[in-house]
Amino acid sequence: MADITTSAADRKEKEYFTDVPQTSPGFFLKGSHQYDWGLKNRLSKVFNPKDGRTVMLAFDHGYFQGPTTGLERVDQTILPLEPYADCLMLTRGIQRSIVPASTQKAIALRASGGTSMVSPMEEWEGEFEGKKVRFGRPGFEPLSNESTALSIEEAIRLNASILAVQVFIGSAYERQTLKNLTDLVDGASRYGIGVMGVVAVGRAMARNSQYFRLATRIMAELGANVVKCYYTEEGFESITSCCPVPIVIAGGKKLPELEALQMCYHAIQQGANGVDMGRNIFQSDAPISMMKAVRGVVHENLTPEQGFQMYQDLKADAAQA
Numbered sequence: 001m002a003d004i005t006t007s008a009a010d011r012k013e014k015e016y017f018t019d020v021p022q023t024s025p026g027f028f029l030k031g032s033h034q035y036d037w038g039l040k041n042r043l044s045k046v047f048n049p050k051d052g053r054t055v056m057l058a059f060d061h062g063y064f065q066g067p068t069t070g071l072e073r074v075d076q077t078i079l080p081l082e083p084y085a086d087c088l089m090l091t092r093g094i095q096r097s098i099v100p101a102s103t104q105k106a107i108a109l110r111a112s113g114g115t116s117m118v119s120p121m122e123e124w125e126g127e128f129e130g131k132k133v134r135f136g137r138p139g140f141e142p143l144s145n146e147s148t149a150l151s152i153e154e155a156i157r158l159n160a161s162i163l164a165v166q167v168f169i170g171s172a173y174e175r176q177t178l179k180n181l182t183d184l185v186d187g188a189s190r191y192g193i194g195v196m197g198v199v200a201v202g203r204a205m206a207r208n209s210q211y212f213r214l215a216t217r218i219m220a221e222l223g224a225n226v227v228k229c230y231y232t233e234e235g236f237e238s239i240t241s242c243c244p245v246p247i248v249i250a251g252g253k254k255l256p257e258l259e260a261l262q263m264c265y266h267a268i269q270q271g272a273n274g275v276d277m278g279r280n281i282f283q284s285d286a287p288i289s290m291m292k293a294v295r296g297v298v299h300e301n302l303t304p305e306q307g308f309q310m311y312q313d314l315k316a317d318a319a320q321a
């Protein structure tokens with residue numbers, strides 16, 4: 001019986017060995033030591049070989065929600081951040097139209113899509129607190145009805161280091177989105193390109209460590225070279241410990257800067273190999289200052305308080321300049 005449905009009383013206590021790092025003999029990156037040269041080289045562009053960590057700047061949100069706040073003009077708001085990122089996570093449309101081909105940054109290319117935030121949703125009528133209301137049908141997640149949205153030839157033309165694919169485990173389209181992942185892994189691995197499985201959390205799914213352990217491990221077992229998920233306050237180190245490949249965290253909705261830095265810090269200290277962050281950077285009052293502070297926390301082990309001080313100082317300097 002699957003762990004997720006087995007009662008605690010019926011199963012052996014879990015052992016995550018969170019204090020014993022997984023080894024990767026001869027290569028700096030978790031779970032990646034037995035790949036071929038090309039894939040190792042591409043992953044070395046995404047993750048800094050000195051510390052095995054990355055600051056990915058995510059600005060692919062437009063692929064399903066159009067001109068997201070802060071991304072209305074990517075040339076104006078994102079290009080100034082490019083020097084401070086290790087890797088740019090974006091769509092092919094923005095890469096070709098806006099990002100200079102002279103960039104030295106690794107490319108994490110969005111490779112799934114096909115739905116939008118206004119995809120028609122099946123609705124049902126019900127009653128809530130005595131009032132008639134309309135709900136989306138439970139278990140029906142139109143956003144999860146994605147396909148692959150990029151050929152491998154196109155990924156090669158765009159010099160992608162890694163492809164990003166959304167996977168909706170527990171949704172109506174779980175099987176289809178897992179097939180998107182495995183199709184991309186099959187295609188990309190022929191050419192030494194990596195695949196990052198992105199845990200997408202539908203409305204019906206709990207954002208807890210039990211869910212993320214399940215989702216990240218399934219994606220790694222099916223061939224994802226990197227997995228992206230959210231940070232959880234409870235049990236995050238068990239997620240990173242039982243996922244055999246690197247985990248990077250998504251930032252999620254905009255938080256006050258200190259809280260966002262705390263989240264980065266705790267994720268890194270609990271085994272994440274980096275962040276793939278968007279709104280908490282480009283929606284900040286001072287995006288470059290925030291980006292530098294996030295780098296400090298990820299690459300220089302600054303505490304959240306030190307990172308926040310850095311953010312405030314840089315923001316003040318920028319205001320005076």
Ligand code: R5P
Pocket residue numbers: 058059060061089250251252253276277278279280
């Ligand atoms: C969402 O699906 C996008 O793929 C983003 O790349 C991802 O959510 C990370 O961005 P944020 O830090 O804004 O959550």
